[in-house]
Amino acid sequence: MSSREEFRKEREQLNEIVMQYAGKTTKRFFNLDTNVYKDGALSARTKEMLGLVASLVLRCDDCITYHMNQCLEENISDEEMDEIMSVGLIVGGSITIPHIRRAIKFWDENK
Amino acid sequence: MSSREEFRKEREQLNEIVMQYAGKTTKRFFNLDTNVYKDGALSARTKEMLGLVASLVLRCDDCITYHMNQCLEENISDEEMDEIMSVGLIVGGSITIPHIRRAIKFWDENK
Amino acid sequence: MSSREEFRKEREQLNEIVMQYAGKTTKRFFNLDTNVYKDGALSARTKEMLGLVASLVLRCDDCITYHMNQCLEENISDEEMDEIMSVGLIVGGSITIPHIRRAIKFWDENK
Amino acid sequence: MSSREEFRKEREQLNEIVMQYAGKTTKRFFNLDTNVYKDGALSARTKEMLGLVASLVLRCDDCITYHMNQCLEENISDEEMDEIMSVGLIVGGSITIPHIRRAIKFWDENK
Amino acid sequence: MSSREEFRKEREQLNEIVMQYAGKTTKRFFNLDTNVYKDGALSARTKEMLGLVASLVLRCDDCITYHMNQCLEENISDEEMDEIMSVGLIVGGSITIPHIRRAIKFWDENK
């Protein structure tokens, strides 16, 4: 199983447990979280890039991996990926580097 | 060994190492950190909920697990736990979701 | 005009501008943000305390002031307020102190 | 003087003081910080949106204002701006709202 | 009144209000916060630099100003100050720049 499939599967399993306990607020928030990345005035492609850079500067590995997966589906190129990472690196500083390392490894394995 | 016992044991072992090196400030801080959650004007129960939501929005898995353990001992219900998580989710946004996933898994295994 | 009224008025005026530009996601999120603090398995009183400590450790003055206002309406006592601040101080460290200073000043002026 | 001009002028004045003390690292970092937003595999327009959402979730008013200014020059529309803010709001939670309020006020005054 | 005196006075006044409400935890924490910067295995001078860089990467203007004041008393040179800021800038990224701007302005006015 690729690191990409592994990530998806674990995420799905945990989401199922979350949903067993989730009240109205949690469920509605999860809906908003899905819908906010859909095509609108901005394309889904651009929004996934926004989600990725936000996840990078907030240094959340799971969120980074999730949006990298989406970027793979949006056919983001290697050069575009490097530039997204660069913006995050300059805004967020060297503290983002360990996350960039793990992110680029995931990218390299799955693209 | 349950995930709850495993967590406690590892925490204890690491605390022992920390205490071998700890000077006065570290030791006193650890005391404050224990005492701040004791019954006072607010009950220990309420304070553990405060500690949990603070840990969630600061996105610290170990701190979340610690306070979840305490919440188990304070007989927090599933519905109360969902509402604590919901407040953290709304305040802290989707970046807290991976932590909520791991937290609810721990809750589900140990309650 | 008290600092409490001033805060409310400015917040209201800015919210009106936000709503002129707000799409569906923003509007729905604002609804969730209102509803999550309502009575449920946990009382509104407890939830406002959760919101306050979360705002304190994330160091957002406006959010702190907002929840302090709500705590005033929930008749939180001085001793309870000190204990909420203490939990936030221990979890979040000295970096929260400037926010505690401004918060307690607001509390002192408006309680 | 508009809030936009005021912002630019103060920023310029402070940068001059910073440069009087700046060594090689600071100067080179400032160069990188300018260059990273230039047209490349991604357009300057997209990069400014990335910078804006990163600034929003990290909750830095000055950085938000700076990138909003750049977005004005890139002819970002009201709908696009709302969607950038929405992504930041969902990722970063209600703690971003006070920054969104001030940002949208700036947008409303200067667009 | 210089910006340095103004800062000290306001801080003192607010601390007095905080102490009127402070319970045991808050008081003890304030003591630890004073003592941790005193001469020990590391000099007070080095510890103030540590406090300054920590405040910078956590982006707390009041904390930065406080430690800059202490650095002035420890006769930190302009070159040393630039290097402390540089480490913070590289670790924390461009998001620290608005804080560096305000910090260096304070330094320039008071050194």
Add this chain to the structure above:
Amino acid sequence: MSSREEFRKEREQLNEIVMQYAGKTTKRFFNLDTNVYKDGALSARTKEMLGLVASLVLRCDDCITYHMNQCLEENISDEEMDEIMSVGLIVGGSITIPHIRRAIKFWDENK
């Protein structure tokens, strides 16, 4: 293989992958990140302490381990290490404790 060697090796391997994708900004930033810790007005020894405390309050385990390694090479003593951790603990609060635990374990194994 010691935890120290293991850390270095993994870091190196990941850096190689990062460099395969790195554009000019990323490469230049990595250079700045190396150079900022070199002897200047402040010694490399002091700068590594600054880097360590900054990494601790930002709660990045990899960054903490990296700077601990450098501190080992600069012959930082146990007492000095405890005082660096103490400053980070007081500034950053109990949320730093899980990172301190892992850091001191690494220190204990490798000093």
